[in-house]
């Protein structure tokens with residue numbers, strides 16, 4: 001039997017809805033799930049139907065940040081969520097805006113935030129539904145991570161979550177894990193031009209992957225690629241503070257990056273980087289030029 005799913009949008013750019021459309025096995029997905037409403041895919045009900053009457057569904061997907069005075073089809077987004085949240089089995093926040101507030105947390109709308117969080121801070125807007133929440137952050141959401149999460153819910157599989165309700169299956173390691181540039185990271189060789197195949201982008205170009213949870217280098221986008229593989233730094237889009245300013249710059253204090261890889265104390269970093277710098281691996285340096 002198809003699982004009924006409702007996809008509603010708060011303050012959003014449609015990016016997650018579009019990203020979802022790139023899922024390579026979408027037809028198969030639609031054999032197993034039915035959208036009672038989706039902003040782009042043909043669905044059973046109109047937006048006006050679903051905001052004015054409760055239409056039966058099992059999973060509520062929320063895209064975009066939620067502001068007290070923001071409306072869809074003349075109804076407050078908060079009221080729409082409260083119409084469905086008590087009845088569904090799970091609430092999935094799709095993308096970073098719905099999870100942490102994202103770029104819209106600075107919008108002129110009132111109290112714009114994620115569903116449970118404003119950046120790292122837990123808020124009480126929908127706290128009573130906390131037990132149902134699964135967060136799939138990302139800007140945009142990784143379609144395969146979203147779909148696999150939905151299948152895990154449908155198949156009633158165990159779904160351990162981290163402190164921000166993100167499934168550990170996809171968020172318990174960093175984007176640095178699986179990057180093809182790890183050897184350059186180890187020996188502190190940065191790359192010098194965007195788009196180059198060689199070099200690590202942590203030391204000068206702002207790559208946030210060592211402190212960003214996600215599976216972009218383990219589950220490739222469109223099954224072929226990731227940002228860091230094409231020579232673009234990870235911007236940390238799955239994390240509460242996204243977006244930071246100066247995305248392509250590594251902020252440093254006395255030559256030491258301000259943000260260090262998760263779990264690496266500053267003292268250990270200094271020791272390791274001192275040792276790594278002592279090596280001049282000509283094979284790695286030469287590949288850059």
Ligand code: SF4
Pocket residue numbers: 175176177179180181182183185199200201202207208209210228233234
């Ligand atoms: S480019 Fe980024 S993800 Fe790749 S090795 Fe360097 S820090 Fe890690």
Ligand code: SF4
Pocket residue numbers: 138139140175212213214216226227228233234235236237238
């Ligand atoms: S590589 Fe980084 S910025 Fe790009 S989608 Fe993955 S987590 Fe987001």
